[in-house]
Amino acid sequence: MYPPRFAYEAPRSLDQAQALLAEYGDEAKVLAGGQSLVPLLKLRFAAPALLVDLNTVPDLEYHRTGSDGALHVGALCRHADLERSTLLGNFPVVASAAPLVADPVVRHRGTLVGSICHADPQGDWSAVLLALDASVVVVGPDGRRTVPMTEFVLGPFSPALRPGEIAVEAVIPPPRHQPAGAYFKLERRVGDFATAGAAVAVETDQGRITRAGIALTGVGTLGQRATAAEEAIVGRELTEQTIAEAAELAAESANPQTDHRGSADYKRHVVRTFVSRALRRVLPTPAGKAA
Amino acid sequence: MTVVHEESATGAEVPIRRIRVMVNGETKTAEVEPRLLLVHLLRRGLGLTGTHMGCDTTNCGACTVLVNGRPVKSCTMLAVQADGAEVQTVEGLSTPSELHPLQEGFKEEHGLQCGFCTPGMLMSAKALLEENPDPSEDEIRWALSGNLCRCTGYQNIVKAVQWAGRKMRGEQA
Numbered sequence: 009m010y011p012p013r014f015a016y017e018a019p020r021s022l023d024q025a026q027a028l029l030a031e032y033g034d035e036a037k038v039l040a041g042g043q044s045l046v047p048l049l050k051l052r053f054a055a056p057a058l059l060v061d062l063n064t065v066p067d068l069e070y071h072r073t074g075s076d077g078a079l080h081v082g083a084l085c086r087h088a089d090l091e092r093s094t095l096l097g098n099f100p101v102v103a104s105a106a107p108l109v110a111d112p113v114v115r116h117r118g119t120l121v122g123s124i125c126h127a128d129p130q131g132d133w134s135a136v137l138l139a140l141d142a143s144v145v146v147v148g149p150d151g152r153r154t155v156p157m158t159e160f161v162l163g164p165f166s167p168a169l170r171p172g173e174i175a176v177e178a179v180i181p182p183p184r185h186q187p188a189g190a191y192f193k194l195e196r197r198v199g200d201f202a203t204a205g206a207a208v209a210v211e212t213d214q215g216r217i218t219r220a221g222i223a224l225t226g227v228g229t230l231g232q233r234a235t236a237a238e239e240a241i242v243g244r245e246l247t248e249q250t251i252a253e254a255a256e257l258a259a260e261s262a263n264p265q266t267d268h269r270g271s272a273d274y275k276r277h278v279v280r281t282f283v284s285r286a287l288r289r290v291l292p293t294p295a296g297k298a299a
Numbered sequence: 300m301t302v303v304h305e306e307s308a309t310g311a312e313v314p315i316r317r318i319r320v321m322v323n324g325e326t327k328t329a330e331v332e333p334r335l336l337l338v339h340l341l342r343r344g345l346g347l348t349g350t351h352m353g354c355d356t357t358n359c360g361a362c363t364v365l366v367n368g369r370p371v372k373s374c375t376m377l378a379v380q381a382d383g384a385e386v387q388t389v390e391g392l393s394t395p396s397e398l399h400p401l402q403e404g405f406k407e408e409h410g411l412q413c414g415f416c417t418p419g420m421l422m423s424a425k426a427l428l429e430e431n432p433d434p435s436e437d438e439i440r441w442a443l444s445g446n447l448c449r450c451t452g453y454q455n456i457v458k459a460v461q462w463a464g465r466k467m468r469g470e471q472a
Contacts, residue, residue, distance in 0.1 A: 111360070
């Protein structure tokens with residue numbers, strides 16, 4: 009398969025990239041890792057007049073923790089960089105999600121920021137960033153602005169980017185208390201989209217849950233927070249009972265469709281299992297027993 | 300100079316870019332259309348048909364090559380994006396007199412049957428052993444999970460990589 013004809017520019021700075029976007033408007037498309045965009049081009053679901061390749065813009069490959077402890081992920085930080093990162097001690101949900109995105113080869117090229125801009129409802133990072141109250145930094149004709157992840161996805165494949173804007177960074181705020189949690193994903197085989205997935209991010213202080221973010225993958229047209237499930241555990245201590253309650257509420261909030269990956273009931277059951285499994289990991293382990 | 304582009308059927312202007320890529324240690328220049336995929340530059344433009352095109356949908360990994368040392372599915376990267384990069388293909392593994400330990404391992408352990416997936420397997424395995432010279436069986440399976448094989452059941456591929464790892468570490472293969 010061959011993509012349709014397009015012009016290609018490899019800008020050397022964000023300013024140059026923005027100038028190109030200003031000139032071409034809607035006819036231009038930004039290329040980062042290309043692991044979603046190139047397949048779309050080949051299938052002719054996308055046919056931009058111009059591709060603006062960010063890969064030649066310096067200093068976008070970073071991920072780092074800021075002075076406030078927040079995690080900053082640059083537009084060209086690859087999934088594989090996060091998979092191998094030593095900076096994610098305070099971000100266990102990010103650390104557990106990175107090795108589950110796509111497959112190992114794709115992870116060397118694909119980027120977190122590109123993935124959320126692609127805004128596939130089955131993408132893994134959307135749920136992770138939603139659960140962690142992350143935001144996206146974009147630059148454009150109106151300058152720089154920060155968009156909360158809850159407002160960044162307008163619908164399937166529709167990021168809240170205005171004409172001429174480029175997403176340059178995702179920011180995940182620092183935990184205030186002890187962070188815990190995980191991202192779980194059920195896939196039929198490596199590289200498949202999630203049958204269902206759940207990102208569960210909590211913070212605990214002396215055994216009590218002080219913050220909970222639970223977001224789901226592949227069980228609705230939008231990445232969504234399971235707010236009722238979160239409210240059921242915040243301010244409380246985790247017990248078998250509160251965990252079961254939260255898992256049930258998360259399953260109820262899911263809106264899955266029956267398809268070739270499984271029935272709606274099955275996917276709801278997977279959500280229940282994943283939320284329960286992730287929260288049980290947070291339970292204090294009895295002395296002398298391994299987790 | 301390799302030229303890989305075609306006339307436009309409608310007479311519209313075809314955008315052409317000149318790129319310079321280091322392929323298996325040799326500098327190559329090419330004139331390409333931006334829409335040319337890296338796998339097509341290698342196979343059609345440079346005649347390096349060792350890199351196989353399998354699914355063409357970013358799944359199978361047969362087209363895996365190393366770009367600046369990292370494994371990449373060359374059907375999912377534009378040739379223009381390799382401008383200034385170093386690309387290694389399966390043709391760069393052996394010397395005229397000697398197979399790469401991975402190639403030897405695949406031979407010794409019967410790591411291939413039809414051989415279609417093998418070039419991609421070799422390149423992914425090369426990246427793995429460079430990063431982790433003594434991987435566990437799980438780590439090998441994990442690293443190769445983006446490369447599909449429909450013949451072997453993977454068992455002997457894993458053994459082949461272990462064989463190569465031992466040889467490269469200087470242990471008795």
